Amino acid sequence: MTTSSEVFAPSAAGAAGRRDPSLPFLIGGLVLLAVSIGLLFTGSAADPVRPFLGYLVGLTFWTSILVGMLFLVMIWWMFDSGWSVIIRRQMEFFLVGFVVIAVAFLPLVFLAISGSDVVAWTWIDETREKPGTFGMVAEDTLFLAKAAYLNVPFFTARYILIFAAWIGLAFLLRQWSFRMDETGDHKYVLWSRRLSAVGLFVAALVTTMAAMDWFMTLNYHWFSTMYGIWFFSASMRAALAATVLILFWQAGRKEGLRGLIQPTHFYFMGCLLLAFTVFWAYISFSQYFLIYSANIPEVTFWYNIREKSVDGSLNAWWWVSMALIFLHFLVPFLFLLFHKNKFGKPLIFIAVWILFFHIIDIYWNILPQKLSAEGLLGYTERGFVPHLTDLTAFLAVGALVIWAFLRSASKHRPIPIRDPRISESLNLHE
Amino acid sequence: MKKIHGMLALFDTAPAIYQAANTVREAGYKQWDVFTPFPVHGLDGAMGLKRSRxxxxxxxxxxxxxxxxxxxxxxxxxxxxxxxxxxxxxxxxxxxxxxxxxxxxxxxxxxxxxxxxxxNRLPMHHHPVFNYEKFRRLTDDQFAVVIEAGDALFNEEETRRFLEELEPLEVVAVYEDEEAVSA
Structure with missing residues (x-):
């Protein structure tokens, strides 16, 4: 390792003394977050938990982007990737957002601890109606078998563990990378690589835990071993698409990456986006395929309510399911196959497209639940109807994450100038 | 009489072949090729090659x-x-x-x-450039550009003069095999 990287001193380094453009995001985000928390208690009598789910959808969208970025940063460290070094720095800026997510998640945890009626995780209150059939949760064999895991103290402990792992990994990887800018000491490369080797396993574990805790146990009867990796694959797509948008924004800024980023960087991001589009489809299909083949009512109901009403007619979720297959997979897949679509405007278009359908995918995973017990008259399932909380929570968490990102990006150099592989990244060639 | 396949110019370095490819493309030749012992980054761009179909x-x-x-x-x-x-x-x-x-x-x-x-017109068991006596150097440490006789701009004298202006090590005419001509 040499210090030849000192040769590269971008004119855009440092950003002292400029007006802070992130302030409106902070104020707007805090106001909207307060509104969203207030809206949590406005659910109808028939469906008191609907705003809670909307809040969860908004929160999950931004969480998934951060989770995907954390994995990508660690994967790039693991593989000692050279081309991605200047992209990694943008993700390091963004990773500070985990703190925002942890704080925005707190109201949900407090509500769960208080056993409030507006919490959508039915298992937190043993006096609630159990899903699907008559009776209380406390009398449910399926709950009693899982009660060692599904209880509020352990749930709270897992919330702390999940965010401690995410924030801890993000904090160390950020600090070491920023410190290398100042000292040029390449020991941080070795530290980061060692941490990533362990961190990938830790992150895989807590991300699976998060997916199970927050989405899968919305109906604790259902279980799927693919679920953690579904969340991972969806997160990777969201993170890549969001990073593409960040890169285009940075490419236009003098204090950002203007003149530093090559078309090949975008091409490689497009290739990864294509790969994870296929991976998401592979995982989502595999989950469906296994449940379809086994054909066990304990698990098939999860897909049934996403296709049909109790009388057998197709419900709105069926159309959402089809949209996910054809618009979330097939269209981006065919689009990204073409070389010219991995640059410029076409890439921006498909990144926005993927992020939009990523929200739909989260919707589709979180919202459909049976609203009433299954009786002689059947059940009703929650429809595909937007709620105000979906929007406010999405905007609130988004504004706060972007605020944190902008602040971080204004404090540090836009590229890791003393990374030993910086010249590989700046002179990238297809 | 042997039939001419094309005019070959031999070069010593990768930057030289890169410049040569640029010049040949700008001169408007269409049927020509470059032989290098290893991939040269950016040569496809210098040659004006389109993406593969x-x-x-x-x-x-x-x-x-x-x-x-x-x-x-x-x-x-x-x-x-x-x-x-x-x-x-x-x-x-x-x-x-x-x-x-x-x-x-x-x-x-x-x-x-x-x-x-x-x-790639495979399988192709033989190529006229193999007849070039120093062909083995093209798989080792030297580079060549060949303008083929089939090109509309090809003229034995003028093309030779054009290639000599690139200051190569040598400019040589490459001939087709005799069997190929009689067949």
Missing amino acids: VPLFTLVGGFVGFWTGMFIAWYMGAFDYPLIVGGMPYFSPVFPFPVAYEMTILFAAFGTLGGMFFF
Whole structure:
């Protein structure tokens, strides 16, 4: 390792003394977050938990982007990737957002601890109606078998563990990378690589835990071993698409990456986006395929309510399911196959497209639940109807994450100038 | 009389062949090629090469494979010998999907291989440039650009003069094999 990287001193380094453009995001985000928390208690009598789910959808969208970025940063460290070094720095800026997510998640945890009626995780209150059939949760064999895991103290402990792992990994990887800018000491490369080797396993574990805790146990009867990796694959797509948008924004800024980023960087991001589009489809299909083949009512109901009403007619979720297959997979897949679509405007278009359908995918995973017990008259399932909380929570968490990102990006150099592989990244060639 | 294949200019370094390729392209020649012992970054751009059309074959292969897989499952399970298995319908796009998916990959690979053979005009057991006495150096440490006689701008004298202006090590006419001419 040499210090030849000192040769590269971008004119855009440092950003002292400029007006802070992130302030409106902070104020707007805090106001909207307060509104969203207030809206949590406005659910109808028939469906008191609907705003809670909307809040969860908004929160999950931004969480998934951060989770995907954390994995990508660690994967790039693991593989000692050279081309991605200047992209990694943008993700390091963004990773500070985990703190925002942890704080925005707190109201949900407090509500769960208080056993409030507006919490959508039915298992937190043993006096609630159990899903699907008559009776209380406390009398449910399926709950009693899982009660060692599904209880509020352990749930709270897992919330702390999940965010401690995410924030801890993000904090160390950020600090070491920023410190290398100042000292040029390449020991941080070795530290980061060692941490990533362990961190990938830790992150895989807590991300699976998060997916199970927050989405899968919305109906604790259902279980799927693919679920953690579904969340991972969806997160990777969201993170890549969001990073593409960040890169285009940075490419236009003098204090950002203007003149530093090559078309090949975008091409490689497009290739990864294509790969994870296929991976998401592979995982989502595999989950469906296994449940379809086994054909066990304990698990098939999860897909049934996403296709049909109790009388057998197709419900709105069926159309959402089809949209996910054809618009979330097939269209981006065919689009990204073409070389010219991995640059410029076409890439921006498909990144926005993927992020939009990523929200739909989260919707589709979180919202459909049976609203009433299954009786002689059947059940009703929650429809595909937007709620105000979906929007406010999405905007609130988004504004706060972007605020944190902008602040971080204004404090540090836009590229890791003393990374030993910086010249590989700046002179990238297809 | 031997038939001329083209005019070859020999170079010593990768930057020299890169510059030569730029100049030949700018001079308007269409039928010409560059021989290097290893890939030279950016040479495709200097030569003005367009992207390969092999991916089209891959795409067509993939489509054919997908529908072949689906057709096999439908023909066997729902048409030729309908049989109820595991309470599933005779045909559904769900359960044959892994089959169709594997067939997509297999046929896409066939398409890629076929397209590669087609555009590279393979199999090609011999090439007139092999007749160049220093051809072995082109697989070791030297570089050459060959302007073929079939090019519209090709003129034995003028092309020789044009290539000499590039200051190569030497400019040599490369001839077709005699058997190839008589055949």
